[in-house]
Every structure is written in C-alpha cells, then in structure tokens.
Amino acid sequence: xxxxxxxxxxxxxxxxxxxxxxxxxxxxxxxxxxxxxxxxxxxxxxxxxxxxxxxxxxxxxxxxxxxxxxxxxxxxxxxxxxxxxxxxxxxxxxxxxxxxxxxxxxxxxxxxxxxxxxxxxxxxxxxxxxxxxxxxxxxxxxxxxxxxxxxxxxxxxxxxxxxxxxxxxxxxxxxxxxxxxxxxxxxxxxxxxxxxxxxxxxxxxxxxxxxxxxxxxxxxxxxxxxxxxxxxxxxxxxxxxxxxxxxxxxxxxxxxxxxxxxxxxxxxxxxxxxxxxxxxxxxxxxxxxxxxxxxxxxxxxxxxxxxxxxxxxxxxxxxxxxxxxxxxxxxxxxxxxxxxxxxxxxxxxxxxxxxxxxxxxxxxxxxxxxxxxxxxxxxxxxxxxxxxxxxxxxxxxxxxxxxxxxxxxxxxxxxxxxxxxxxxxxxxxxx
Amino acid sequence: xxxxxxxxxxxxxxxxxxxxxxxxxxxxxxxxxxxxxxxxxxxxxxxxxxxxxxxxxxxxxxxxxxxxxxxxxxxxxxxxxxxxxxxxxxxxxxxxxxxxxxxxxxxxxxxxxxxxxxxxxxxxxxxxxxxxxxxxxxxxxxxxxxxxxxxxxxxxxxxxxxxxxxxxxxxxxxxxxxxxxxxxxxxxxxxxxxxxxxxxxxxxxxxxxxxxxxxxxxxxxxxxxxxxxxxxxxxxxxxxxxxxxxxxxxxxxxxxxxxxxxxxxxxxxxxxxxxxxxxxxxxxxxxxxxxxxxxxxxxxxxx
Numbered sequence: 001x002x003x004x005x006x007x008x009x010x011x012x013x014x015x016x017x018x019x020x021x022x023x024x025x026x027x028x029x030x031x032x033x034x035x036x037x038x039x040x041x042x043x044x045x046x047x048x049x050x051x052x053x054x055x056x057x058x059x060x061x062x063x064x065x066x067x068x069x070x071x072x073x074x075x076x077x078x079x080x081x082x083x084x085x086x087x088x089x090x091x092x093x094x095x096x097x098x099x100x101x102x103x104x105x106x107x108x109x110x111x112x113x114x115x116x117x118x119x120x121x122x123x124x125x126x127x128x129x130x131x132x133x134x135x136x137x138x139x140x141x142x143x144x145x146x147x148x149x150x151x152x153x154x155x156x157x158x159x160x161x162x163x164x165x166x167x168x169x170x171x172x173x174x175x176x177x178x179x180x181x182x183x184x185x186x187x188x189x190x191x192x193x194x195x196x197x198x199x200x201x202x203x204x205x206x207x208x209x210x211x212x213x214x215x216x217x218x219x220x221x222x223x224x225x226x227x228x229x230x231x232x233x234x235x236x237x238x239x240x241x242x243x244x245x246x247x248x249x250x251x252x253x254x255x256x257x258x259x260x261x262x263x264x265x266x267x268x269x270x271x272x273x274x275x276x277x278x279x280x281x282x283x284x285x286x287x288x289x290x291x292x293x294x295x296x297x298x299x300x301x302x303x304x305x306x307x308x309x310x311x312x313x314x315x316x317x318x319x320x321x322x323x324x325x326x327x328x329x330x331x332x333x334x335x336x337x338x339x340x341x342x343x344x345x346x347x348x349x350x351x352x353x354x355x356x357x358x359x360x361x362x363x364x365x366x367x368x369x370x371x372x373x374x375x376x377x378x379x380x381x382x383x384x385x386x387x388x389x390x391x392x393x394x395x396x397x398x399x400x401x402x403x404x405x406x407x408x409x410x411x412x413x414x415x416x417x418x419x420x421x422x423x424x425x426x427x428x429x430x431x
Numbered sequence: 432x433x434x435x436x437x438x439x440x441x442x443x444x445x446x447x448x449x450x451x452x453x454x455x456x457x458x459x460x461x462x463x464x465x466x467x468x469x470x471x472x473x474x475x476x477x478x479x480x481x482x483x484x485x486x487x488x489x490x491x492x493x494x495x496x497x498x499x500x501x502x503x504x505x506x507x508x509x510x511x512x513x514x515x516x517x518x519x520x521x522x523x524x525x526x527x528x529x530x531x532x533x534x535x536x537x538x539x540x541x542x543x544x545x546x547x548x549x550x551x552x553x554x555x556x557x558x559x560x561x562x563x564x565x566x567x568x569x570x571x572x573x574x575x576x577x578x579x580x581x582x583x584x585x586x587x588x589x590x591x592x593x594x595x596x597x598x599x600x601x602x603x604x605x606x607x608x609x610x611x612x613x614x615x616x617x618x619x620x621x622x623x624x625x626x627x628x629x630x631x632x633x634x635x636x637x638x639x640x641x642x643x644x645x646x647x648x649x650x651x652x653x654x655x656x657x658x659x660x661x662x663x664x665x666x667x668x669x670x671x672x673x674x675x676x677x678x679x680x681x682x683x684x685x686x687x688x689x690x691x692x693x694x695x696x697x698x699x700x701x702x703x704x705x706x707x708x709x710x711x712x713x714x715x716x717x718x719x720x721x722x723x724x725x726x727x728x729x730x731x732x733x734x
Contacts, residue, residue, distance in 0.1 A: 041690075044522070070679045071522075073689040080674050083585050089595045089677045266697055273500040293500055 034065045036329045040095035041074045047288065047351025048095075048155060048315075054345055055337045062336075065329055078102070085111040090321040093330035097316050098135035098151065100429070101391050104142030106319075107150040113320040115149040118331045124152050127338055127355035131382035132156060132314040134228075143429070145228040151317035152334050154343075156352045157284045158312025158373055158382065159208050165298035167194075167278040179216065179306050186255040189278055197250070198277035199260040200268040201405055204387070206247070206260060207397045208311045209281050211386035214243035216307045223309065223383045229430050235419030236412075244404065244411040251405050261402045284312075287369055288350030303372050309383040310376055314354060390425025393418075488710070491703035492516065499700050515701040516708065523687040524679075529712065531676075532666055532683040535597055539604040540661040544654050546605060547612025552642050554613065555620025556628065566617055572610040577670050585674065595677040603671055608661045619653060620646065659720050663713050684709045 036059070042048040056067045070091075078097060084090055085106065096103055106112050119125050125133060132153060139147035163175070171189065176182040189196040199206050215223075217239045225231035234240070250256050260268075265282070272280040273294045280286075281304070290299060304310055318337070320330045336342060343353035344360035352373045361367050376382055387394035400418040403409040409417070487504060492515065494508040502509075519525070550569070554562045584603060585594070593599040623646065631645050647654075669685045676682045688705045691698055 071690065072679070073686070073692065075689040075692055076673055076686065080677070083674060084677055087589055087594055087677075266699070270500045270503070274502075293496055295497070296501075 033326060035068050036065055036093065036326055036333060037068045037070075037091040037324075038093050038333070039070050039072045039077065039091045041072050041077055042095070044071070047346045047349035050349050051154075051342050051345035051351070052337065055333065055342050058339075058342070059333050059336050063329065063332060065326075067333075082106060082109065082111065085321045085323060088323070090323040092324040092326045093318055093320055093333055095316050096151065096319045098144070098153065098314060099388060100138075100143055103135075103151055103317070103319060104138045104144055106142075107138040108140060108142030111322055112150045113322050113324065113327060115152065115320065115331075118334075119149045119152070122331065122335045122338075124334070124338055125149070128153070128314070129354075129377040129380075129382070131377065131380055132354055134384070135314045136317055141429075143229070145224075151319045152338070153314035153317040153354055154337050155315040155346055156312065156354050156373055156377070156382075157315050158310050158352070158376055159212065159281065159283045159304075160310065160372055161302050161304060162272060162280045162282065162286065162290065163300055163302070164272070164275060164278040165300050167275070167297070171278075175300070175302050176305050182305055183255075186250070186279070187253070190254045195254065195257045195277060196279050197256050198268040198272045198280040199256050200263040200265045201260045201398060201402045202263055203265040203398070204385075204394070205265050205268055205280075205282050206256075206401050206405075207386050207394070208283070210243045210247055210397070210401060211311050211383070212281065212304050212307060213246050214239040215309045215311070215383050216304070217242050218309065218383075220309075220380060227384045227388055229389070229426055233419075233422065235415045235422070240415055240419070241411070244415050247401065248404055248411045256405065258405055258407075261405050284352055284369060284373070287365075291350060291365060301368060301372060303375065307381075308379060309381040311385050312373075312376060312382045313384050314382075315352075389422060390429065393422055393425055396421040485710075488703045488706050491700055492707045493704075494700050496698070496700050504699065512700070515698075516704040519691065519701055519705045519708065523690055525684075525687070525708065527680065528682060528684045528687045531597065531681060532685075533712070535600055535604075535672075535683060536662045536665040538601050539608060539665045540658045542601070542605045543608035543612055543661045544657050546609040547616050547657065548642075548647065548650070548654065550609065550613040551616030551620050552646060554617040556623055556641075556646065557638075562617065566614055569610045569613050572607050573614075581670070581674055584671075588675065594675065595681070597676065597681050599675045600668075600672050600683075603675075604661075604665050604668065608664060612657050612661070615657070616650070616653065619650065623649075655720070659717060662716060666713050684712070 038056070040048070040052060042052065044050070044053065056069060059065070060067055072094075077094065081094075081096060081102075082105070096106070103112065128136070133149075134145050136149050136151045136153055137147050138144055138150050167189075168174070168185075171192065173185050173188055174181075176185050186196040197209075199209070221231070222233075222239055226233050247256070251258060263271075268277075268280060269282065269286055269289070271277050273290065275297060287301075318330075318334050320327055320334075324330060338355055340355070340357050340360060343356040346353040347356045347361045347366055347370050348363050350366060350369075352370055356370065358367070358370065358374065361370055387397055396418055400409075400414045400421075403417075404411065404414045490507060491499065491504055493511045493513070495510075495512040495514070498509050498512070553559055554566060559565065580603075584599075588594050588596075588599040593602075627645060627649075628641065631641050636644065666683075667685060668683075669689075672683045673686050673689070676686060679687075688702070688709055691702045691705055
C-alpha cells in the first residue's frame with residue numbers, strides 16, 4: 001500500500017509541477033504588422049520546401065518583415081482549415097488544396113480573399129496556362145473554372161509513364177509511340193512471364209489509367225462536361241466505353257494483375273522501384289522518390305502514347321485567408337515565389353514549376369519531366385483527375401474498377417453503376 | 432475486503448506477471464493436463480497476434496528506405512538505420528511535443544480521476560435519486576463519436592478565447608475520461624460495505640472526512656489503475672488535439688506524427704520510426720506504474 005501511495009503522489013506532484021511550469025502555453029500570438037504568418041505542409045527536403053525556404057529569405061531581405069513559418073501536416077490543414085481560418089489564429093498566407101471540396105468550399109464560405117486585384121497588379125495570370133488557372137478560380141458556389149482567383153499555384157503535376165530502361169533493353173523493346181505499340185510491348189513482357197503494369201485498384205493508380213484511356217478518345221469539351229459540369233456525360237459513349245473495356249481486355253491479357261485489387265499506390269510504387277514491374281503509370285509526385293530510391297536500374301518517362309491530354313493539374317496553391325492580418329505582405333510573398341529564380345529551384349529539385357524558364361533547369365531528369373509537362377500545357381492537355389467531380393466518386397470509381405478486374409461485373413455493368421453514382425453526385429452539386 | 436473493489440482491468444494487471452509463489456505451489460501439487468497446455472498455446476498465439484503490429488513497427492523503424500523498397504515490410508533490416516528517427520526528431524522538435532503530451536495527459540489523468548471520485552461518491556455512496564439516469568447522461572460524453580462533438584466544442588472554446596490553447600484539450604478530456612471513471616467508480620462504490628461507513632459516521636465523521644479518510648484510501652488501487660488508463664488514452668488521442676492545438680508549439684506527439692503523411696506519398700520507414708517514438712513513452716509509463724500497482728493491490732488484498 002505504501003508503494004502505491006508514493007507512486008500516486010509522485011504522479012500528482014508531476015502533474016502539478018507541469019501545471020506550474022507550463023502556465024498558459026500555446027496562447028495566441030499577437031499579430032504584428034511587420035510579421036508574415038505562413039503555413040505550408042511540404043517537407044524541407046522536397047522541391048517546394050527548398051524553393052519556399054529561399055523565397056522566405058528573399059522576402060525577409062527585401063521587405064524587412066519577418067516570416068513566422070510553421071510546417072503543418074497535410075492532415076491538419078485538410079481537416080481543420082475551415083475552423084482555423086474562421087478564427088483569429090488564421091495565418092496570413094497558407095498552402096491549401098485545390099478543388100471544389102476544399103478551396104472551393106472555403107471560397108464560397110467567404111473565408112478566402114478574392115485575389116483578382118492582386119492578380120491584375122502583379123500579372124500572375126500571364127504566367128499560368130489556362131488549364132492551370134482552372135483550379136485557382138471559383139464561382140460563388142465554390143465550383144472551379146470560373147469566377148475570381150482565390151489562389152495562386154506555384155507548381156504543377158501530371159500523370160505519365162515511368163518505365164524501367166534496363167528491363168526494356170533486356171527484352172529488346174523500344175518506347176511505344178502508339179497504343180498498339182504499347183500493347184505489343186506489354187505482350188512481349190507477358191510472354192516472358194512478367195506482368196508489365198504496376199497497378200493498384202485499391203487507390204488512385206488504376207482510376208487514373210482508366211481516365212487516361214478515356215482521354216485518348218476525348219476532346220476538351222468532354223473534359224469540361226466531366227469536370228466542370230458544363231454538359232451531360234455519356235457513360236455509354238465512345239470515351240468511357242473504350243476506357244472500361246480496355247481495362248478489362250488488358251486484365252484478361254495479363255497486362256494488369258488481378259492482385260491489383262488489393263494493392264495500394266505505395267505497393268505499386270515500391271514494386272516498380274524494386275524492379276518487379278517494368279511500367280508504372282502514375283503521377284509526377286513519384287519522380288523525386290524514384291530519383292533517390294530507384295537506383296538499381298535506369299528509368300525514364302514518356303507521355304501516354306496517342307493522347308492529347310493526360311490527368312494532371314496545377315498543384316496546391318497559396319491562399320490568403322479573409323481574416324489575415326497582413327494581406328499586402330502575403331501578396332508580396334506570392335509574387336516572390338513566382339519569380340524565375342524561385343521557380344527554377346522547384347524545377348531543379350524534382351518539382352514542376354508553373355512559370356520557369358526551361359533554360360534555368362540544369363538536371364537532365366528534371367528537364368525531361370518539365371519538358372513533358374510543358375508539352376501538355378502548351379497543347380491544353382491538362383485534364384484533371386477522374387475523382388474530382390464529386391466528393392464520393394474516388395471510392396465509387398475504385399470499387400467499380402475492382403469489380404471489373406476480379407470479373408464480378410462486365411464493362412457495361414460497371415459503367416452503368418459508376419455512371420449512375422457520378423450523375424447523382426453531380427446532381428447534388430449542380431442542383 | 433478490498434477484493435470487492437477490483438475491477439476487471441485491475442484483475443488483468445494482477446494476472447499480468449505470473450506471481451511466483453502460487454505457480455510453484457501449483458506445479459508441485461497438480462500435474463498439467465492436456466487442456467492446460469492447449470489453453471497456454473492459445474494464449475501464446477493470441478499474444479503473438481497482438482504483438483504483430485508492434486513487431487512490424489519495430490522492424491521497419493530501423494530500415495533504410497532502399498532496404499524497404501527492395502525487401503518489403505516483412506523482413507528484418509539488413510543493417511540498422513537511424514536517420515529516419517533522427518530526422519523526425521529534429522523536424523518536429525520532438526522533446527517539445529513529448530513535454531506537451533506529458534503535460535496534457537498527466538493533468539487530465541489526475542483531474543479526471545478526482546472528478547470521477549467526487550461524482551462517484553455522490554452517486555455510489557450518496558445514493559442520489561435517479562442515479563442510473565445520471566450515470567447514463569454522463570456516459571453520453573463517452574458514447575458520442577468525437578466528430579459530433581467537434582463543431583459545438585469549437586464554437587464554445589472559440590467564444591471563451593481558449594481556441595488554440597492546451598487547456599481546451601485538457602478540459603475536454605477531463606470531462607470525457609471522467610465520464611467513464613464515474614461510471615466505473617459509481618458501480619464500485621455502490622457495493623462499498625455499509626458497516627464501515629456507519630462506523631465512520633458513528634465516530635463523528637462528516638461526508639468530507641468520510642470521502643478522504645475512508646473511501647479514498649480503500650479505492651486507491653482502482654484509482655491508480657484509472658490514472659494509468661486516462662494517461663494512456665489521452666496520450667493517444669488524435670482528432671481533438673489536432674483540431675484545438677493550432678500552433679506547432681502546443682501540439683502533442685500523435686499530431687506531430689501526422690506531419691509525415693503527405694498528400695499522395697507516404698514514408699513507411701520514417702512513419703514507423705515516429706510511431707515507435709510515440710509509443711515508447713506510454714510503454715515505459717505503463718511498465719513503471721504497473722509493477723508498483725500490482726504490489727499495491729496485492730498488499731491491499733492481504734490486509
């Protein structure tokens with residue numbers, strides 16, 4: 001009994017001393033007219049992290065203001081932004097997710113500052129290709145594509161083919177330039193007992209491949225109908241029928257393993273890194289990781305053959321909360337991040353700058369990546385992501401494609417099912 | 432006599448480390464039957480199953496990303512790799528988070544047990560009318576999903592100026608944890624021997640002395656188990672600290688671990704390392720207190 005008493009009172013003393021020592025920590029920091037409170041969620045070793053650290057330095061030198069930077073978690077900004085931005089704890093500028101459900105929602109709630117005047121003053125719109133502006137502008141219902149600017153993206157992202165050069169060379173294969181050639185390449189690997197495509201149907205990769213296949217038959221009008229609700233999407237039309245049937249055909253031919261139903265994106269990515277699969281169709285966000293971790297073989301990238309458009313978008317963007325104390329400083333900071341030298345830093349560290357001078361990019365792998373991105377933006381080929389239209393479509397699409405791969409549903413049935421889910425979700429939004 | 436106040440959780444801690452004497456006696460008097468061995472086998476299997484996630488964390492914490500990519504999550508690391516842990520430590524200023532978690536959890540544990548005891552004294556010994564309904568009402572704090580509580584709490588604490596303040600989290604968890612504590616202690620005190628209370632009141636003890644001189648010493652083993660549980664539960668909380676602790680300087684360990692989860696990519700080895708760092712303090716805390724606890728409880732039982 002004595003021991004317990006001592007332990008308990010020990011704990012009590014610790015608790016009380018904690019009370020005394022800490023006092024009232026975490027209280028509100030006083031906002032100062034010469035301080036820029038800045039939040040973002042990029043790690044300091046990532047392309048954006050490196051570039052923005054430099055931008056902070058330049059900003060402090062030029063304006064004489066101090067930057068009060070906090071690295072937040074993606075999860076924290078995602079799940080608490082609407083609460084924080086509605087309080088006095090709001091920062092002056094933060095990195096925030098683009099999209100109807102995120103930036104769009106906050107814009108429609110009046111929590112974000114309308115940036116139109118600053119965009120005109122600083123000319124940021126001249127630096128951004130039209131398809132990159134789509135995710136920065138929101139109308140009064142929070143739907144992207146039109147209305148005032150609420151954010152400024154610094155970087156872009158897109159989806160392309162990663163391929164294992166060593167495995168291609170060993171099989172005597174060339175980079176395909178048509179879908180027919182791509183199928184020949186995949187057939188050659190299957191004949192050797194190698195599944196060619198690293199895929200994951202539990203997460204985004206297969207959905208993006210499916211969307212890419214639809215895009216090979218699509219034009220900008222289809223994308224606008226699908227993404228911006230400007231018209232009806234025909235789920236038994238040529239684009240989506242081709243996409244779903246091709247996924248089915250490729251699975252039947254062994255190009256996609258039926259095991260993919262249980263794989264996550266991480267599994268598919270690491271399987272590409274360790275050389276299990278020769279081809280991985282996924283986003284530019286893997287580029288940096290492959291550069292540092294896929295060191296056992298040579299790899300390269302190419303855009304999906306015969307497609308004018310690919311999944312992709314502007315990246316997450318700078319937004320200025322309506323409650324920000326120092327908006328002018330925030331605009332000046334955004335302008336610094338759009339300068340060629342800061343943009344070049346993003347490009348040289350594995351990111352995709354939106355407004356870089358390609359001549360400033362020195363790294364060969366990065367040149368290839370940014371070159372592909374620039375090809376896409378120049379031909380207006382950024383087509384966003386398949387799950388964007390409604391909040392629940394990501395899971396619905398994955399579930400549909402899983403059923404397609406494991407053979408429980410035919411392509412027509414899958415299209416009917418996800419088409420119905422898509423339409424009811426869109427009806428809820430458009431009204 | 433105090434064996435009546437042992438709750439199942441306390442009983443489990445007693446059963447934890449095999450008490451040496453009874454086992455010796457038992458093996459010398461009775462032979463183990465096949466059934467005994469089967470039960471032991473099943474127990475070991477279940478124990479292993481429970482330990483699997485922990486082993487996975489342990490293995491992957493010391494693996495380099497290259498090693499992880501090549502061999503996957505299930506193999507042993509080829510050589511020990513500490514960079515992940517060091518990077519995480521520096522990136523989030525881990526000692527600061529450790530202190531925040533420790534501060535919040537210990538204050539909550541102590542205050543919640545105190546509130547539980549006071550509530551339970553009124554409900555269990557005071558025999559308030561309609562106590563079942565009161566207990567049920569209090570338990571609502573525990574039964575409601577935290578997502579439901581989030582917005583009302585946010586507006587309440589914002590209007591009193593405690594948003595982005597550790598005291599908001601402390602107040603919320605004192606209430607939530609003491610809801611469970613009240614429920615448990617009220618039923619424990621409901622069976623408290625009347626004779627003792629009568630004897631005390633004959634000696635002229637008022638309610639206050641009765642609580643601190645009679646009830647408190649006897650329920651102490653149960654209370655200390657509650658302290659440990661409240662500490663660990665509060666330590667592991669994520670959603671409410673995430674919402675209410677806006678500044679990095681006031682955040683807790685689980686919230687800081689979330690920094691590693693990116694938009695699309697995850698870093699398995701560093702995440703494991705951070706999980707291990709987050710888990711170790713609770714494990715150490717439990718091991719320290721669990722030993723003294725069992726001694727305290729058995730000592731009480733003999734007396």
